[in-house]
Amino acid sequence: MMKSLKGPAIFLARFAGDEEPFNTIESISRWAAELGYCGIQIPTWDSRLIDLEKVATDPAFAAAYKAKIEDCGLTISELSTHLQGQLVAVHPAYDKMFDAFAPENVKGNPAARTEWAVNQLMLAARASRNLGLNAHATFSGALMWHTIYPWPQRPAGLVEEGFAELARRWLPILDEFDRHEVDVCYEIHPGEDLHDGVTWERFLEAVNGHPRACILYDPSHFLLQQLDYLQFIDIYHERIRMFHVKDAEFNPTGRSGVYGGYQGWIDRPGRFRSLGDGQVDFRGIFSKLAQYGYDGWAVLEWECCIKHPEQGAAEGAPFIADQMITVTDKAFDDFSGQAPNKKLLRNILGIS
Numbered sequence: 001m002m003k004s005l006k007g008p009a010i011f012l013a014r015f016a017g018d019e020e021p022f023n024t025i026e027s028i029s030r031w032a033a034e035l036g037y038c039g040i041q042i043p044t045w046d047s048r049l050i051d052l053e054k055v056a057t058d059p060a061f062a063a064a065y066k067a068k069i070e071d072c073g074l075t076i077s078e079l080s081t082h083l084q085g086q087l088v089a090v091h092p093a094y095d096k097m098f099d100a101f102a103p104e105n106v107k108g109n110p111a112a113r114t115e116w117a118v119n120q121l122m123l124a125a126r127a128s129r130n131l132g133l134n135a136h137a138t139f140s141g142a143l144m145w146h147t148i149y150p151w152p153q154r155p156a157g158l159v160e161e162g163f164a165e166l167a168r169r170w171l172p173i174l175d176e177f178d179r180h181e182v183d184v185c186y187e188i189h190p191g192e193d194l195h196d197g198v199t200w201e202r203f204l205e206a207v208n209g210h211p212r213a214c215i216l217y218d219p220s221h222f223l224l225q226q227l228d229y230l231q232f233i234d235i236y237h238e239r240i241r242m243f244h245v246k247d248a249e250f251n252p253t254g255r256s257g258v259y260g261g262y263q264g265w266i267d268r269p270g271r272f273r274s275l276g277d278g279q280v281d282f283r284g285i286f287s288k289l290a291q292y293g294y295d296g297w298a299v300l301e302w303e304c305c306i307k308h309p310e311q312g313a314a315e316g317a318p319f320i321a322d323q324m325i326t327v328t329d330k331a332f333d334d335f336s337g338q339a340p341n342k343k344l345l346r347n348i349l350g351i352s
Helices: 025-035 052-057 059-071 082-086 092-101 110-130 158-179 197-206 219-225 229-239 282-291 309-323 342-348
Strands: 006-011 039-043 075-081 135-138 183-187 213-217 240-245 247-250 270-273 297-300
Touching: 006 075, 006 240, 006 309, 025 039, 025 059, 025 309, 039 297, 052 059, 052 110, 059 075, 059 110, 075 082, 075 110, 075 297, 082 092, 082 110, 082 135, 092 110, 110 135, 110 158, 135 213, 135 240, 158 183, 158 197, 183 240, 197 213, 197 229, 213 229, 219 229, 219 247, 219 270, 229 240, 229 282, 240 282, 240 309, 282 309, 297 309
Parallel strands: 006 039, 006 297, 039 075, 075 135, 135 183, 183 213, 213 240, 240 297
Antiparallel strands: 247 270
16 A cells, blocks of 8 residues: 655754754754754754753653654654764774764773764664654664775675674664664665665675664665666665655766765765755655655755755755655546446456
8 A cells, every 4th residue: 555755854964053043952943844844853963952861761851852843843753873873883994083973981992982872772762762753764884894895805704794793783773673663774875884785685684684674765875876776666665764855966077986086075976966956866766655655754864065054955845845745545547447246357358
């Protein structure tokens, strides 16, 4: 049975700041509602917008927090632990850069940082339950990304060992989310060990097909990899539980292609763009998701190297609203149908 998507919603990570209206959950919620959004996805690492531990451990506090947002005319679509999920698995080559995602007391201590990240995910499972949510956004982290291009050739067994270790770290987290009946939606994303369909399949096999291991679908990352993002929905729709509506463009030249030449975003052949300014076929995507009965949220994730974020946010709500499909409950040719009649059916088939 086909179902209708919910939205538009907006991921607040790129908009939170120290100035009004972006510095409290009430003021940023009012701002989002005024732009036409009806849902918000909340980055749990930003203490200006949420106290993750209190929402996780105090149901009364969680109820009051949720009510503040609902009083602004909004629904919480999901919580996000993208930054904390990244820290569940970090190769030492990236330690110094990813320390920026961690609190001061665990910086420079990879083991303590990982323990903190895992605890954050556990809190997010409980917080999601307390807020009545059924899906959660995150990253997988990466132990193998530095070997993405096989030169020198990867030693035999390296990839298998990498996914086995990634699964070992995530299985207790997935089990905790299962206890709270919340899906873990991994954003399939370059820089993560889960960056395309094949790597997703390897991870899913490594976690024994865990029922809570699901997908956050973001077509922008697939366009930049030159992956068929519409066929991806055909293949993996049963595990897609979340959707980031983000645009991108890919314009290779004789000087640079997929890898980008270490250039800044504005000079790369592959660039993220505001909705409608890129090359993503959103009509096709919304149709595919409706076809397969996706009934989750359509969430704007704004990232653009050219347009101002507030302009991107203002344009995003009507853009998503224009893509939304209210699915039909009847076939277009029902008017010409006839009630079931076994005698008639047998006559049509030439059976006496």
